[in-house]
Amino acid sequence: PSGILTPGVTPVIGNGVVVDLGVLFEEIEHLDERGVATSKLRVSGNAHVIPEYNRALDQVTERFLGKRRIGTTGPGIGPTYADKMTRVGIRIQD
Template sequence: MNSIAVVGLQWGDEGKGKITDYLAKNADVIVRAQGGPNAGHTVIADGAQLTFHLIPSGILYPQTQCLIGGGVVLDPKGLILEIEALEKRGVLLEKRLRISPFSHLILPYHRLIECAREKGEGKIGTTGKGIGPCYEDSVSRLGIRIGEWVASEIFEKRLQRTLVEKNRWLEVYGEKPLDFKTIYEEYSAYALRLKPFIFPFEEQLERWINEGMNVIFEGAQGAL
């Protein structure tokens, strides 16, 4: 098998999660390379239905390393809920689940801005989870990477600077400004919970591929 990419060539919901779950039986590594928490991949385990929005579908196979790559935009609260649901089922995540420090953090203003845009004439039917605005920030260099987020002093400075601009946009959209302290304290607590999973695995992944290990790149959304 070596390296396989599972992508959707239609409008999404093509069954990528089911295909990934099937291939994961023989995989060593599964990488969620892009997308955000709007992509729900559903698998069935012991008669129970589990939906993963950020964690790679192969997490239920104990031999797999599951990686969330730098192209992903990450909602920490949602990811923590997924982790806790798996831990309750006895799934071992330590040293198996890794999050790239290069991925970007979805923050409350991303969701508010996206929902505000959807109220206008140019609405496109987004999920309202802030994924588009987060990707916009990643391109414009306003985004906060996961590696910056878990470094409290850097996160504090970046959030303060960015929130000034985002509150101006929220005012334009008729929304109330967000409070720095509230966001900082809430997301600092999330950072402490997820910090053990954050690791720069990119060089290790390259070595695994060169060594011939079976790697699946799990795509999100569709091509159309």
């Protein structure tokens, strides 16, 4: 969250968000290297994790759709939200 750049703010990644842990850790590392304090960052235990298999599913589904494709770049966000909706997704707390 952009609030991480505002002193005195506790930045929160809420439960309505899907999180790519690799990207999150990379961003935290880059912020730390720039001297931005990241220790106050909080992530809801109910936020869902984007698993590798949802990235693969997103990419394969897009190729399968051919001319009917939706234009996703394949990060797995859509399938992860579908997992969240059907209550089968992996959450941070899991």
